[in-house]
Amino acid sequence: MSAPFDLARIRADFPILSEKVRGKRLAYLDNAATTQKPEVVLAALDRYYRHQNSNVHRAVHELAERATNAYEGARDTIASFFNATREEIVFSRGTTESINLVARCYLAPRIQPGDEVLVTAMEHHSNIVPWQLVGAKTIAAPVNDAGELIFEEWLKLLSPHTKLVAVGHCSNSLGTVNPIEDMIREAHARGIPVLVDGAQSIAHIAVDVKALDVDFFACSAHKAYGPTGFGTLYAKREHLEAMQPWHGGGDMIKTVAFSGSTWNDVPYKFEAGTPDMSGAIGFATALDYIRSIGIDAIHAHEHAVLEYATPRVAEIPGLRLIGTARNKGGILSFVMDNAHPHDIGSILDQEGVAIRTGHHCTMPLMERFGVPATARASLAVYNGTDDIDQLVAALHKVQRLFS
Amino acid sequence: MNIDDLAETFELLGDWEERYRFIIDLGRKLPPMPETDHNETNKVRGCMSQVWLTHQVEQGPPLKLVFQGDSDSHLVKGLIALLFQLCSDQTPQEILALDIESAFTRLGLENHITMNRRNGFYAMVERIRAMATNYAAAQTS
Numbered sequence: 001m002s003a004p005f006d007l008a009r010i011r012a013d014f015p016i017l018s019e020k021v022r023g024k025r026l027a028y029l030d031n032a033a034t035t036q037k038p039e040v041v042l043a044a045l046d047r048y049y050r051h052q053n054s055n056v057h058r059a060v061h062e063l064a065e066r067a068t069n070a071y072e073g074a075r076d077t078i079a080s081f082f083n084a085t086r087e088e089i090v091f092s093r094g095t096t097e098s099i100n101l102v103a104r105c106y107l108a109p110r111i112q113p114g115d116e117v118l119v120t121a122m123e124h125h126s127n128i129v130p131w132q133l134v135g136a137k138t139i140a141a142p143v144n145d146a147g148e149l150i151f152e153e154w155l156k157l158l159s160p161h162t163k164l165v166a167v168g169h170c171s172n173s174l175g176t177v178n179p180i181e182d183m184i185r186e187a188h189a190r191g192i193p194v195l196v197d198g199a200q201s202i203a204h205i206a207v208d209v210k211a212l213d214v215d216f217f218a219c220s221a222h223k224a225y226g227p228t229g230f231g232t233l234y235a236k237r238e239h240l241e242a243m244q245p246w247h248g249g250g251d252m253i254k255t256v257a258f259s260g261s262t263w264n265d266v267p268y269k270f271e272a273g274t275p276d277m278s279g280a281i282g283f284a285t286a287l288d289y290i291r292s293i294g295i296d297a298i299h300a301h302e303h304a305v306l307e308y309a310t311p312r313v314a315e316i317p318g319l320r321l322i323g324t325a326r327n328k329g330g331i332l333s334f335v336m337d338n339a340h341p342h343d344i345g346s347i348l349d350q351e352g353v354a355i356r357t358g359h360h361c362t363m364p365l366m367e368r369f370g371v372p373a374t375a376r377a378s379l380a381v382y383n384g385t386d387d388i389d390q391l392v393a394a395l396h397k398v399q400r401l402f403s
Numbered sequence: 404m405n406i407d408d409l410a411e412t413f414e415l416l417g418d419w420e421e422r423y424r425f426i427i428d429l430g431r432k433l434p435p436m437p438e439t440d441h442n443e444t445n446k447v448r449g450c451m452s453q454v455w456l457t458h459q460v461e462q463g464p465p466l467k468l469v470f471q472g473d474s475d476s477h478l479v480k481g482l483i484a485l486l487f488q489l490c491s492d493q494t495p496q497e498i499l500a501l502d503i504e505s506a507f508t509r510l511g512l513e514n515h516i517t518m519n520r521r522n523g524f525y526a527m528v529e530r531i532r533a534m535a536t537n538y539a540a541a542q543t544s
Contacts (some may be wrong), residue, residue: 340476342452347478349514360508372453372475401424402477
C-alpha cells in the first residue's frame with residue numbers, strides 16, 4: 001500500500017525544486033522535456049560510484065559482483081515495472097535509440113520498396129525519421145482540431161503495405177493520449193505488429209506490456225525521474241530472438257573467431273560494449289520511486305492540476321490552447337495573439353516559470369495547426385496549483401506587455 | 404546611442420518589466436523590412452524564432468554598414484533594434500571593435516546572447532561580425 005498523496009513531502013524529495021531562478025521561486029513546468037531527479041535517484045548514482053563501481057559480467061572480484069548484481073537487479077526491477085520478463089528488456093540510450101534499434105534490426109530486413117509504417121500526425125520526429133532512414137514510407141493518420149487521432153481514418157490507412165504501426169502513447173506537443181489498446185487490437189487482427197513510443201507516458205500512466213500485447217515499447221529514464229542517457233526497449237521475446245544484432249563488440253557475443261562469430265542470448269546480443277551501469281541502476285531506482293507513490297495516485301494528482309490549470313490558462317485574452325483532447329495527459333500547449341512563443345518563454349523565465357517553446361520536434365504537427373511553434377507547460381508529480389497560479393500570473397504579464 | 408547612454412537609460416527604467424517594455428518599443432520603431440527581404444538568403448538560422456538580416460553599404464568615406472532586421476518575436480525584434488543602436492551605421496572596424504557580449508551583459512540581457520543553437524539572435528550577431536570582417540578585409544586588400 002502506498003501512503004496518501006502528500007505534495008509537500010514529494011517536493012522535499014527533489015532538491016533542485018528549492019533553487020531560486022532569476023531571484024524567484026522556481027515553477028518547473030518543462031517536465032515533458034525532462035523531469036527533475038529525487039534524492040533517492042541521486043543517492044543511488046552516488047552509491048554506485050562510491051561502493052559498487054566495476055565492470056559488469058566480466059570479473060570474479062567482489063566489486064564486479066556488486067556491480068553485476070546491482071545492474072542485473074535493475075533489469076529485474078524495470079521488467080517488473082512494465083510486467084515484462086527480464087529477457088525482453090533491452091537497455092539503450094533512450095527512446096530514440098530504442099526506436100532506431102527496431103528500425104534497423106526488425107524492420108529493415110523485412111521491408112520491400114513501397115512498404116509503409118503507419119504513424120500519426122502527432123508523432124515526435126524520433127518516431128518518424130528512423131523509419132524513413134531504413135527506406136520505409138511513413139504514412140500519417142490525421143488528427144482533428146482537438147488534436148485527437150481520427151480513429152476511422154487511421155483504420156482506413158492500415159493496408160497490406162503496412163509493415164508496422166508506430167504510435168506515441170502520449171503526445172509530447174498536445175498531451176493527447178492515444179487509444180493504443182484499440183490500435184494494437186486492430187493492427188494485430190491484420191497481422192501487423194505495433195511499436196508504442198512511451199517517452200511521455202511511463203511516468204504518468206500505468207503500462208502493462210503483457211495486457212497491452214504490444215510488440216515493442218520504447219522509453220527513456222530521464223522523463224521518468226531517472227538519469228539522462230538511459231532508456232529501454234521492451235520487445236516480445238519471439239521478435240528479439242528473430243532479430244539480428246546491430247552493434248558489434250563486447251558482451252553481445254557468444255564466440256568470436258576470424259571465420260565468423262556467434263551471438264549472445266537475448267537481450268545481451270543487442271547490448272554491445274560496456275553498458276551504462278549507473279544509468280540502469282538510476283532508472284530502476286526512479287521506477288521504484290514512482291511505485292512508492294503509486295502511478296494511479298500520480299495520474300490522479302496530475303489530472304487534478306491539469307483540470308485546475310486548463311480554464312485559468314484558457315481565459316487569458318488572446319490565448320489559444322493547441323490540443324484539447326478528451327483523454328489528455330498533463331500538457332498545456334498554447335499560442336498567444338500578440339506574443340511569439342519565444343516572447344512568452346522569455347517573460348515567463350523572468351518570473352521563475354520554466355516552460356518549453358518551439359516546435360517540440362513535431363514539425364508536421366505544427367504545420368497541421370498552422371503555427372510555427374507553441375509554448376508548452378508540462379506537469380510532473382511535484383507540480384501543484386501554486387505552480388499554475390505563478391504561470392497564470394506571468395501569462396497575464398505577457399498579455400499586458402505585448403498587447 | 405552608445406553603450407553608456409543605453410546603460411544609463413536602463414538604470415532609469417528600473418525593473419526588468421520596464422526594460423523589456425522599452426526593448427519591445429524599440430523593436431516596434433524599427434523601419435519595416437520589405438516583404439521580399441523575408442527570404443531564405445536573409446534568414447538567420449534559429450529555431451525558437453525567425454530572424455532576417457539585410458545590410459546596405461554607405462560608401463563614404465569612410466565606408467559604413469547600415470543594417471536592417473526583423474523577427475517574428477517582438478522581444479527578439481527589440482533586441483535587434485538595441486543591437487543596431489550599438490553597431491549599425493558604423494565602419495567595419497568600429498563594429499569589430501565592439502564587445503557585444505559585454506554590452507549585453509552590462510544591460511542584464513546576457514541570457515539572450517548565450518551560445519544556444521536555437522537562438523537566432525546570437526546567430527545574427529555572428530553574421531554581422533562575419534560581414535564586418537569581410538568588408539574590413541576587402542578594404543585592406
